[in-house]
Amino acid sequence: MKDAAVLVPLYRDANGRFHLVLVQRSAGGNHAGQLAFPGGKRDAADASLLATALREAHExxxxxxxxxxxxxxxxxxxxxxxxxxxxxxxARIVPPPGGWRPHPREIAAVLDVPLADLLAPGAHDDTPWQLPAWPAPRCEPCYHVGPHRLWGVTYRILHPLLPRLRAEEWV
Known part of the structure; x- marks a missing residue:
């Protein structure tokens, strides 16, 4: 297995509501079009996996x-x-004053997702669904984020975290 790291960015907006920052991966690669947290594989020059997450979020x-x-x-x-x-x-973050600057070759979009949207009734789904590359529908649990599905490893990171965020464990 190769080492990688992601930043799970959290911030409060001007009205005090929590948001998570997600990215939609660009076309190409194993995870094209999928929602993810900013991050990527560890470089030899990274002093730690936290350094990897910070570098990747900046890039x-x-x-x-x-x-x-x-x-x-x-x-x-x-x-x-x-x-x-x-x-x-x-991580608690301060969004950049000039807005997000998505890397044009890696990131199709940056999404500021209100935590309330992920906690809303109907946001979580575990009914069968299908991607074009799948031979048949699967029961892959997901969250609906606008027109997208957040699933896979990002889901497995986020799902156990949401109750803790709802409880404002890190306020």
């Missing part, structure tokens, strides 16, 4: 490391298809 969405306050290192998650062991880091 992918323009989040300066100085705008990040680490809250917790979350349990490691593994991808089922691409062979990554992912270290997730929950």
């Amino acid at each position: 992918e969405i323009g989040l300066p490391p100085a705008h990040v306050q680490l809250l917790a290192e979350l349990p490691v998650a593994e991808t089922r298809t691409s062979g990554f062991r992912i270290a997730p880091f929950l």
Whole structure:
């Protein structure tokens, strides 16, 4: 397995509502079009997996490391298809004043998702659904985020975290 890290960015808007920041991966690659947290594989020059998460968040969405306050290192998650062991880091952030700057080759969109949307009735779904590459529908649990489905390793990182965020464990 290859080491990777993601930042799980959390912030309060001007009205005091919590938001998570997600990215939609660009076309191409194993995870094209999928929702994810900013992050990627560890480079040899990265001093730690936290350094990987900070570097990748800066490269992918323009989040300066100085705008990040680490809250917790979350349990490691593994991808089922691409062979990554992912270290997730929950962080309170200050969004950049000029807005997000998605990396044009890696990120199709940056999504500011209100936590309330993920906790709303109907947001969580475990009924069978199908991607074009799948031979048949699967029962892959997911969250509906606008027109997208958040599933896979991102789901496995987020799902156990949501009750803790709802309880404002890190306020």
